[in-house]
Amino acid sequence: MHPSTTEAVAAPSASARSAVQILIMAVAAFIIVTTEFLIVGLLPAMARDLNVSVAVAGQVVTLFAFTVMLFGPVLTARLAGVERKKLFTLILLVFAASNVLAALSTNIWVMALARFIPALGLPVFWGTASETAGQLAGPGNSGKAVSRVYLGISAALVFGVPLGTVAADSLGWRGSFWVLAVISLIIAALMQLCMPTLPSSPQKQQGEKQTDILKQPRFLAHILLSVLTFTAMFTAYTYLADILQSLAGVPANQVGWWLMGFGAVGMIGNHWGGALVDRYPLGAMVLFLIVLGVGMTAAAPLAANHPWLICALAVWGVAYTALFPICQVRVMQAGAKAQALAASLNISAANAGIGLGAILGGLGIGQFGLGALGWIATLIAAMAVAIALLMMRKR
Numbered sequence: 001m002h003p004s005t006t007e008a009v010a011a012p013s014a015s016a017r018s019a020v021q022i023l024i025m026a027v028a029a030f031i032i033v034t035t036e037f038l039i040v041g042l043l044p045a046m047a048r049d050l051n052v053s054v055a056v057a058g059q060v061v062t063l064f065a066f067t068v069m070l071f072g073p074v075l076t077a078r079l080a081g082v083e084r085k086k087l088f089t090l091i092l093l094v095f096a097a098s099n100v101l102a103a104l105s106t107n108i109w110v111m112a113l114a115r116f117i118p119a120l121g122l123p124v125f126w127g128t129a130s131e132t133a134g135q136l137a138g139p140g141n142s143g144k145a146v147s148r149v150y151l152g153i154s155a156a157l158v159f160g161v162p163l164g165t166v167a168a169d170s171l172g173w174r175g176s177f178w179v180l181a182v183i184s185l186i187i188a189a190l191m192q193l194c195m196p197t198l199p200s201s202p203q204k205q206q207g208e209k210q211t212d213i214l215k216q217p218r219f220l221a222h223i224l225l226s227v228l229t230f231t232a233m234f235t236a237y238t239y240l241a242d243i244l245q246s247l248a249g250v251p252a253n254q255v256g257w258w259l260m261g262f263g264a265v266g267m268i269g270n271h272w273g274g275a276l277v278d279r280y281p282l283g284a285m286v287l288f289l290i291v292l293g294v295g296m297t298a299a300a301p302l303a304a305n306h307p308w309l310i311c312a313l314a315v316w317g318v319a320y321t322a323l324f325p326i327c328q329v330r331v332m333q334a335g336a337k338a339q340a341l342a343a344s345l346n347i348s349a350a351n352a353g354i355g356l357g358a359i360l361g362g363l364g365i366g367q368f369g370l371g372a373l374g375w376i377a378t379l380i381a382a383m384a385v386a387i388a389l390l391m392m393r394k395r
Contacts, residue, residue: 021195029150031183072127094117
C-alpha cells in the first residue's frame with residue numbers, strides 16, 4: 001500500500017480513537033459533576049435519615065465548594081507529574097469509594113468526610129482532563145475538545161441531578177450513591193482499557209515551576225475575569241427557581257422541568273462557545289457576556305408572559321452554558337506554560353464566583369427584591385466586559 005494511502009486510512013482511525021477517548025472523559029465528567037450536585041435534591045431525605053436539619057445538611061454542599069476552591073490549585077500542581085491515564089483512573093476510583101462511604105453514612109460527620117474526599121479530586125480532574133482533551137484533539141481543536149468534555153457538566157446539570165432525584169424516590173437517597181459508585185467503577189475500567197498512556201504536563205518535564213504563571217499580571221487578570229463572570233452568572237442563576245415560581249407563577253412541581261429546558265437549550269451555547277474560543281478567546285467572552293446580560297435583564301420583566309419568558313431564558317441559557325468552556329480554554333491559553341494548574345485555578349475562580357454570586361444575589365433580594373437580580377447580575381457582567389475589552393486593547 002502506498003504510504004499516503006496508509007496515512008489517509010490511519011488519520012480517520014486516530015481521529016475516531018481520540019473522539020472515543022474524549023467521550024469517556026465526558027462521561028467521567030458527568031459522573032463527577034453529578035456526584036457534586038446530586039446531593040441538592042437529596043437533602044430533605046438525607047437530613048431526616050441522619051437526624052439533622054436541612055440547613056445543617058446543606059453545609060456539606062458548602063464544604064464541597066470551598067474544598068474545591070482552596071485545595072484545587074495546590075493538588076493540581078503537586079500531581080502534574082502523574083501519568084494521565086493512571087491519574088484519571090485513580091480519581092474515578094476515589095469517587096467510587098466516596099460514593100460508597102456516602103451510601104453507608106450513619107451521621108452527618110461521615111457524610112461530610114464522604115463529600116470532602118471527592119472535592120479534593122474534582123479540580124484535579126478538570127485541570128488535567130481539559131489539558132488532555134486538548135492534547136488528544138490536536139492543535140487548533142482544544143476549544144472543541146474541552147467543550148465536548150464540558151458536555152458532561154451540562155448533561156449532569158440537565159439530566160444527572162433530576163434523574164438522581166427520581167432514582168432517590170424509588171431507590172432511596174443511599175441507592176442513588178450506590179448507583180454512582182458502580183458507574184464510577186465502570187468508567188474507571190474504560191479509562192484503563194481505552195485511554196492511551198499519556199505524558200504528564202510538558203512544563204513539569206521541562207523543570208519549569210508551574211507557579212511562575214502566578215507572577216504574570218495578565219494571567220491574574222484572566223483569573224479575575226473568571227471570578228467576575230461566574231459571580232455575574234450565579235447572582236441570578238442561584239435564584240432562578242425562585243424567579244420562576246414567585247415572578248412567573250410556575251407551579252412548584254414544574255420548576256424542575258423549566259430548569260431542565262434551560263440547561264438543554266444551553267447545550268447549544270456549549271457548542272458555540274467551544275467553536276469560538278480557540279480563535280477569539282476574549283472576543284467570545286465579550287459576546288456571550290453581553291448575551292448573558294440581555295437574557296438576565298429580560299427574564300424578570302417578561303416573567304408574566306410565558307412565551308416571551310421562554311425566549312429570554314433561551315438567550316440566558318445559551319450564554320450561561322457557553323461561558324463554562326470559554327473561561328476554561330481562555331485561562332488555559334493564558335497559562336500555556338502550566339495548563340493543568342491554570343485550568344485548576346479557573347475551577348477555583350469559578351467556585352469563588354459561585355459563592356460570591358449566591359451571597360450578592362441574596363443581599364440584592366433583601367435590598368431591591370427578586371425582580372432586580374437580573375440588573376444586579378448584568379452590572380457585574382458589564383464589569384467583566386470592561387476588563388475583557390481593556391485586556392484586548394493592551395494585548
